[in-house]
Amino acid sequence: MPGGDVFLAIASPVRRALLDTLRQGPAPVRDLAADFSISRPAVSQHLRVLRLADLVSESQVGREHQYRLNPEPLQDVRAWVTSYERFWKERLIGLRDLLDSGR
Amino acid sequence: MPGGDVFLAIASPVRRALLDTLRQGPAPVRDLAADFSISRPAVSQHLRVLRLADLVSESQVGREHQYRLNPEPLQDVRAWVTSYERFWKERLIGLRDLLDSGR
DNA sequence: TTGACAGGTAAGACATTACTTACCTATAGT
DNA sequence: ACTATAGGTAAGTAATGTCTTACCTGTCAA
Structure with missing residues (x-):
């Protein structure tokens, strides 16, 4: 195994x-x-x-x-990838703010 | 890119x-x-x-x-792995049922 | 301008991967 | 018993990956 x-x-x-x-x-x-x-x-x-x-x-x-x-072993992958989730969310928020500021 | x-x-x-x-x-x-x-x-x-x-x-x-x-590209990985989520959940439920039945 | 620092790229050694064909054992069907 | 099916394993090869050292350019600082 x-x-x-x-x-x-x-x-x-x-x-x-x-x-x-x-x-x-x-x-x-x-x-x-x-x-x-x-x-x-x-x-x-x-x-x-x-x-x-x-x-x-x-x-x-x-x-x-x-x-x-x-x-089951894919949970290891999921856990690792998920730990990056807040980073891409923050980047998306940053992008939204940028777009907002340009209106 | x-x-x-x-x-x-x-x-x-x-x-x-x-x-x-x-x-x-x-x-x-x-x-x-x-x-x-x-x-x-x-x-x-x-x-x-x-x-x-x-x-x-x-x-x-x-x-x-x-x-x-x-x-961002990690979302592709996340999407792929997540599509397996229901499978391992079903397996866990199956395990739970098995344990329940043995009580 | 000369020297130290930052870092990309080249070339080559070596290991690992990913395939192929050939061969082997085990099972199923006649 | 014989033949076909299922599939693992071996051996060889070609392609890739991962290092190394050597070398190069660009930038900062004296």
């Missing part, structure tokens, strides 16, 4: 797209790979990164490996 | 630390580099990535180059 960096995991557009797809529910690798132009092994390797970051969990069902979204 | 990927820009711990430092206000490269064990050119290169992602702006003041935090 640990070992992977969430920020690094979501840095790749492919991996973000994989997570986006998994929001519709668990899916086997075959289905996930179908959406991409890259090879299935490449998808497997991206899934491995997501697994190490604990963003997905895997469980074998028959000969399929179901991947399931585990969004 | 454009060209850089925000998700990629914040993937590096060094760059996140740079942004964190800039929350205390604009700072010249010298001050930013002082906090890190890496060389000043390395910091310059990280700042370049942040500039391309429009996460910082640069302005020359005398012989110093002031870097200023521009948090």
Whole structure:
């Protein structure tokens, strides 16, 4: 479960797209790979990164490996980004004041 | 201004630390580099990535180059992460129900 | 004007990533 | 038992990222 960096995991557009797809529910690798132009092994390797970051969990069902979204680690990202919220709000207020003063 | 990927820009711990430092206000490269064990050119290169992602702006003041935090692009990250919020909330509710049922 | 300071850029070393194809095991269906 | 399906892993390669040192320009201060 640990070992992977969430920020690094979501840095790749492919991996973000994989997570986006998994929001519709668990899916086997075959289905996930179908959406991409890259090879299935490449998808497997991206899934491995997501697994190490604990963003997905895997469980074998028959000969399929179901991947399931585990969004919890994204809270770390959310917490970090949110800590910047007051800065962009202040900038927007500053902009509003600037516009007001120019009327 | 454009060209850089925000998700990629914040993937590096060094760059996140740079942004964190800039929350205390604009700072010249010298001050930013002082906090890190890496060389000043390395910091310059990280700042370049942040500039391309429009996460910082640069302005020359005398012989110093002031870097200023521009948090707006982080809203893209926030929006993406927030779209997962209901998923982890649902999982927490599921956990709560499970715990309730075990009482 | 000469020297110290601030900082960007170039070039190269080295590590890491992201792909590919080839191969392997396990399961399902006939 | 045989064949097809599902998917992980290995090995190799190409592309990127991240440092370093060396060098350059521009600015301030004596």
